[in-house]
Amino acid sequence: MAKKIPVLEIFGPTIQGEGMVIGQKTMFVRTAGCDYSCRWCDSAFTWDGSAKGEIRQMTAGQIWERLCELGGDRFRHVTISGGNPVLIQALEELVLLLKNKGVRIAVETQGSRWQDWLYDIDDVTISPKPPSSGMETDFAVLDHIIGKLVGAGRASHVSLKVVVFDDDDFDYAKIIHKRYPEISFYLQAGNDDIMEKDVAALREKLLAKLDWLVEKVAQSNELNDVRVLPQLHALLWGNKRGV
Numbered sequence: 001m002a003k004k005i006p007v008l009e010i011f012g013p014t015i016q017g018e019g020m021v022i023g024q025k026t027m028f029v030r031t032a033g034c035d036y037s038c039r040w041c042d043s044a045f046t047w048d049g050s051a052k053g054e055i056r057q058m059t060a061g062q063i064w065e066r067l068c069e070l071g072g073d074r075f076r077h078v079t080i081s082g083g084n085p086v087l088i089q090a091l092e093e094l095v096l097l098l099k100n101k102g103v104r105i106a107v108e109t110q111g112s113r114w115q116d117w118l119y120d121i122d123d124v125t126i127s128p129k130p131p132s133s134g135m136e137t138d139f140a141v142l143d144h145i146i147g148k149l150v151g152a153g154r155a156s157h158v159s160l161k162v163v164v165f166d167d168d169d170f171d172y173a174k175i176i177h178k179r180y181p182e183i184s185f186y187l188q189a190g191n192d193d194i195m196e197k198d199v200a201a202l203r204e205k206l207l208a209k210l211d212w213l214v215e216k217v218a219q220s221n222e223l224n225d226v227r228v229l230p231q232l233h234a235l236l237w238g239n240k241r242g243v
């Protein structure tokens with residue numbers, strides 16, 4: 001019997017707003033549940049119980065149907081995010097189905113868990129969490145995950161992305177980049193105001209944070225081959241869900 005996947009949102013077509021394939025036209029599948037509880041999580045509804053009633057247990061086939069209902073023939077890339085989608089073994093069936101349909105796949109995860117289906121993902125974004133999140137990185141696990149992907153010749157399909165809010169986070173980002181120098185590295189400006197409803201006001205704050213981060217990177221001799229990005233979707237549409 002087809003396995004069930006806990007899904008909180010399916011939306012798109014939109015663009016990937018972050019990281020290694022920023023700007024890529026994509027659909028999103030957002031799974032429920034996370035093994036972390038970051039202080040500043042912009043998707044806390046996936047794990048804090050506030051959207052419990054919206055979780056649908058769906059088969060890969062049902063997810064595909066919904067993607068086609070929303071996207072028709074206007075997509076060929078799907079991003080799986082969460083929560084932490086890598087908690088869910090059953091996503092193997094969705095990954096297989098999407099590959100058979102010729103759809104490219106991205107995954108967003110924090111690097112705390114492994115699934116074998118990660119070998120089949122075109123764009124794996126691993127986003128270890130800096131001190132401001134309140135989470136601790138288990139480096140043995142992170143080493144294991146990155147080691148498996150690199151060992152399988154998948155390094156060019158993987159990136160690291162550290163969200164930075166303050167100086168301590170910036171130092172953490174340097175540690176991560178130094179530990180995995182062969183993996184393409186992104187610094188993402190943090191969004192401090194996940195409750196802000198006024199898009200213009202949010203934009204101003206996000207751009208100020210991005211400006212601060214670009215200047216820090218410019219002045220660092222340890223971050224000479226990195227990319228600095230905003231969350232493009234937050235700049236465009238603010239803290240809205242489903243975009």
Ligand SMILES: C[S@@+](CC[C@H](N)C(=O)[O-])C[C@H]1O[C@@H](n2cnc3c(N)ncnc32)[C@H](O)[C@@H]1O
Binds near residue numbers: 034108109231
């Ligand atoms: C909501 S998470 C879901 C995937 C996975 N749990 C993770 O954290 O990588 C997707 C991305 O959004 C980032 N993110 C979450 N809250 C943010 C915030 N307030 N500002 C900037 N980026 C944020 C995370 O670091 C992660 O890279």
Ligand SMILES: Nc1nc2[nH]cc(C(=O)O)c2c(=O)[nH]1
Binds near residue numbers: 081233
């Ligand atoms: N447009 C858009 N881009 C994104 N990149 C990562 C997202 C996420 O929440 O994982 C996200 C999101 O929610 N929307």
Ligand code: SF4
Binds near residue numbers: 035083
């Ligand atoms: S790991 Fe990702 S989804 Fe989980 S709490 Fe942190 S930012 Fe949110």
Ligand SMILES: [Mg+2]
Binds near residue numbers: 042043
């Ligand atoms: Mg998001």
